[in-house]
Amino acid sequence: MTAQTSSHPGMNLGDHHGEAHRTAETLVFGFWVFLMSDLIIFGLMFATYVTMLNPMGMAGGPGPKDLFDLNSAFIQTMLLLTSSFTFGMASLALRHEQGKGPLILWLIVTLCLGLAFLGFELSDFSKMLAAGATPARSGFLSAFFGLVPLHGLHVTAGLIWLIIMLIQIGTLGLVSPVKTRLLRLGLFWHFLDIIWIGIFSVVYLWGLA
Amino acid sequence: MNLQDIALGRLDWNALPILKAIENPTASELIGGGAAGVVIVGGLAVVILITWCGWWRPLWKDWLTSVDHKRIGIMYIVLSMIMLTRGVIEGALMRTQQAFGLDGGFLAPDHFAELFSTHGTIMIFFVAMPFVSGFINYIMPLQIGARDMSFPVMNQISLGLTAAGAALIMISLVIGQFSTGGWTAYPPYTGKVFNPGVGPDYWIWSVGIAGIGSTLSGINFAVTIYKERAPGMTLFRMPLFTWTVLCAAIILIFAMPPLTVATLMLAADRYLDFHFFTNDLGGNMMNYANLFWLFGHPEVYLLVLPAYGIFSEVIATFSGKRLYGYASLVYASLAISILSFTVWLHHFFTMGQGANVNIAFGIATMFIAVPTGVKVYDWMATMFRGRIRFSVPMLYATGFLILFVIGGLTGVILANPTIDYQVHNSVFLVAHFHNVLIPGVLFGLLAGYHYWFPKAFGFRLHEGWGFVAATLWIVGFAVTFFPLYVLGIMGLPRRSFSYQEAAFDPFTLVAMCGAGLILSALATLVIQLWVSVRGRDSLRVPVGDPWNGRTLEWATSSPPPEYNFAVLPQVTTRDEFAMSKANGTAFPTPDRFADITMPRNTALGMIMCIGGTLFGFALVWHIWWLALVALVTMLGSWVAGTFRTDRHRTIPAAQVAATHVAWLEQVATATPTTRDSEASSRNTGRAALDLPEISA
Numbered sequence: 001m002t003a004q005t006s007s008h009p010g011m012n013l014g015d016h017h018g019e020a021h022r023t024a025e026t027l028v029f030g031f032w033v034f035l036m037s038d039l040i041i042f043g044l045m046f047a048t049y050v051t052m053l054n055p056m057g058m059a060g061g062p063g064p065k066d067l068f069d070l071n072s073a074f075i076q077t078m079l080l081l082t083s084s085f086t087f088g089m090a091s092l093a094l095r096h097e098q099g100k101g102p103l104i105l106w107l108i109v110t111l112c113l114g115l116a117f118l119g120f121e122l123s124d125f126s127k128m129l130a131a132g133a134t135p136a137r138s139g140f141l142s143a144f145f146g147l148v149p150l151h152g153l154h155v156t157a158g159l160i161w162l163i164i165m166l167i168q169i170g171t172l173g174l175v176s177p178v179k180t181r182l183l184r185l186g187l188f189w190h191f192l193d194i195i196w197i198g199i200f201s202v203v204y205l206w207g208l209a
Numbered sequence: 210m211n212l213q214d215i216a217l218g219r220l221d222w223n224a225l226p227i228l229k230a231i232e233n234p235t236a237s238e239l240i241g242g243g244a245a246g247v248v249i250v251g252g253l254a255v256v257i258l259i260t261w262c263g264w265w266r267p268l269w270k271d272w273l274t275s276v277d278h279k280r281i282g283i284m285y286i287v288l289s290m291i292m293l294t295r296g297v298i299e300g301a302l303m304r305t306q307q308a309f310g311l312d313g314g315f316l317a318p319d320h321f322a323e324l325f326s327t328h329g330t331i332m333i334f335f336v337a338m339p340f341v342s343g344f345i346n347y348i349m350p351l352q353i354g355a356r357d358m359s360f361p362v363m364n365q366i367s368l369g370l371t372a373a374g375a376a377l378i379m380i381s382l383v384i385g386q387f388s389t390g391g392w393t394a395y396p397p398y399t400g401k402v403f404n405p406g407v408g409p410d411y412w413i414w415s416v417g418i419a420g421i422g423s424t425l426s427g428i429n430f431a432v433t434i435y436k437e438r439a440p441g442m443t444l445f446r447m448p449l450f451t452w453t454v455l456c457a458a459i460i461l462i463f464a465m466p467p468l469t470v471a472t473l474m475l476a477a478d479r480y481l482d483f484h485f486f487t488n489d490l491g492g493n494m495m496n497y498a499n500l501f502w503l504f505g506h507p508e509v510y511l512l513v514l515p516a517y518g519i520f521s522e523v524i525a526t527f528s529g530k531r532l533y534g535y536a537s538l539v540y541a542s543l544a545i546s547i548l549s550f551t552v553w554l555h556h557f558f559t560m561g562q563g564a565n566v567n568i569a570f571g572i573a574t575m576f577i578a579v580p581t582g583v584k585v586y587d588w589m590a591t592m593f594r595g596r597i598r599f600s601v602p603m604l605y606a607t608g609f610l611i612l613f614v615i616g617g618l619t620g621v622i623l624a625n626p627t628i629d630y631q632v633h634n635s636v637f638l639v640a641h642f643h644n645v646l647i648p649g650v651l652f653g654l655l656a657g658y659h660y661w662f663p664k665a666f667g668f669r670l671h672e673g674w675g676f677v678a679a680t681l682w683i684v685g686f687a688v689t690f691f692p693l694y695v696l697g698i699m700g701l702p703r704r705s706f707s708y709q710e711a712a713f714d715p716f717t718l719v720a721m722c723g724a725g726l727i728l729s730a731l732a733t734l735v736i737q738l739w740v741s742v743r744g745r746d747s748l749r750v751p752v753g754d755p756w757n758g759r760t761l762e763w764a765t766s767s768p769p770p771e772y773n774f775a776v777l778p779q780v781t782t783r784d785e786f787a788m789s790k791a792n793g794t795a796f797p798t799p800d801r802f803a804d805i806t807m808p809r810n811t812a813l814g815m816i817m818c819i820g821g822t823l824f825g826f827a828l829v830w831h832i833w834w835l836a837l838v839a840l841v842t843m844l845g846s847w848v849a850g851t852f853r854t855d856r857h858r859t860i861p862a863a864q865v866a867a868t869h870v871a872w873l874e875q876v877a878t879a880t881p882t883t884r885d886s887e888a889s890s891r892n893t894g895r896a897a898l899d900l901p902e903i904s905a
Contacts, residue, residue, distance in 0.1 A: 026359050030432040033462060037424055040466035048485070048496055059491035136482040139491030146474065146485070164848060172854065
């Protein structure tokens, strides 16, 4: 078991998974490249946010100090970080062939944490919108609502993907396409975590500094 | 809001330019209405022709649902040829307008603005990009000895999304009007306040949807090159075209996201009242210029690098020589792709960054001339003491070398911010970028068209008409665009539909004559294709190697079987095929054949194409329900596809063996063709060895 070949970056299924491990090489590598491309999109949204985080961008409208709730953002951070951990447990259950039970359990825990994250995020947004802080108010708010909900949209897509995977585990079983999709969903989920750390640091902490 | 608004958004009868032309028959309106008529009649004619010939079934089964990279490649090139026709006609129309521009010409200013916007958008996104993608799709997997792309279905989706973008731009000719904001669509002019109509929305969705397709293409190309190479095909044994594809793919992966971001931000400004680029409330339109050119500059290198790759293949083959300075060409390509990301600001030197920033980007821009210069010398050194066959692709290559160096030098001139201040936004700039894009990209693609056509269709193109076309392109280009350099220095601003300076007149007239030559060059290409198809029996090259090629794509039949190679080649050196021919080990008989697994056909690409078109169209006209239906259909069928388990089929070894043995028999019985009779009907695709030059 120690002399496993690593066919792609990140957690490998391992040789004992046979076909799934072999096909993962190209599929997971391709997904890494896609994430790289997606990261550029986020990078540009961050850059736009930073260029608008100033009085000119705020155009006399509300700024970070008037709008951001650091407690809520911190809770969201913890929820998302924990969900990344639970997804990691799901990946390990998949790799070590612990059967469908633990895998599905960890995935459902991840799903719930993700939903809780979205719930807090949406409640933050609705408070901001209710206070008149809409994207139509200023360039700064446009940049905020361009970046943070974009991440939220990714999380939503990830959750839908997760539900689809739960269905496929049920209908198709743990066949190799399902396994390699779970690998890629794992990368996607951890990727969103990293983006969120950027959002928490740049949008919330820097904004409130 | 009444029912009609909900059902049709802001679409009504006034959107039809044909009706406007009937109401108000000025020359400008008649041209617009006529163009719409041509699109409708042309579309109907195609539908009738296909129905008449009973081609719907084969079209659907063998082409539209095919995931074969070769068929997808051909479809890309067909798409780009159709769009090229429109783009060239628009260009000629603009040259004609400017030739009569002293007294106002015959086009309305808005119509002229629409023309330069569609011309630029079409030529970059729907001619150059799909043409390049087409060659990459067809040739690159063959060159690396692969059976297909890494992600064949995603490849089909990329084509579908590109075609959706092109469809939107064609629809804009018939319903409503396209943007007047140029191919760069700078806000705030393209914002809601100054431009509430549908034009900028057509631009946003056609470019945005096609751009997502291109991102996926880039991922596919790069992964294919990294993961699907035949055994022994190390990176430094790859043909140079494949190297340039890798560079272009990397550029696509990193440069398309800025375009996606810029278009979606502009859409957010227009649709959702955001303030990314508006004049008021903290918007910053300089962000747009930066984002757009962060894409836009790498874009031109991702177009020209594969063209460099094509010239490298063509020049080596027709000089009968190994490519000179292979490693330097690889490093130059890599250097260009990195430098391409460091120069975007030279597109707006005059927008107030300050002298120090400008000069940093000016110097970076001049640096690009260094690796490009290396390439030019490498190509010349490849020809030096080669036994050159002066065939059609070589004529394009020669035209390229001379004209492209001139275009590159004017680029170095423009890279100097102090000079740029004098000539920016003049037709000097128009002359410069046409001078790099036409000889650089288009000549490369046309050379590749002539060079690889026999590979794809099993017969050569007519040489004589090819020479006429190439000559007309070269001369037509020079006559059209060299006068623009002079006009630019004299002070004619670009995108002017009219001017007051009589001294411009002779030059604009000459340029118009040049545009006529380019139009006839295009017509000649059509004639060449027609003549070649009619006379295909005397042009057949079934053995597959009509030009004494050097790389693996020539080591299979013409056209190749869908699995490309019956047995994957074992690569031992660069220019593998040339070497094996010299050693007498070409066309080996395999010991045994194996079953080959290939992906099944799928309609997903077509669903994305039609869905993408409807989605874009619905958003342009604010038909929200249709946009939602289209989006849900696209995503839903994508997800549904992942539940399919029978996504592959197996071609039995016996069938592979039969096809292969039959081809080997053709190889054995074919008479080798010498270099002198290459262009005659004796050429059946088995090239005789040229010189005992390969002695590495």
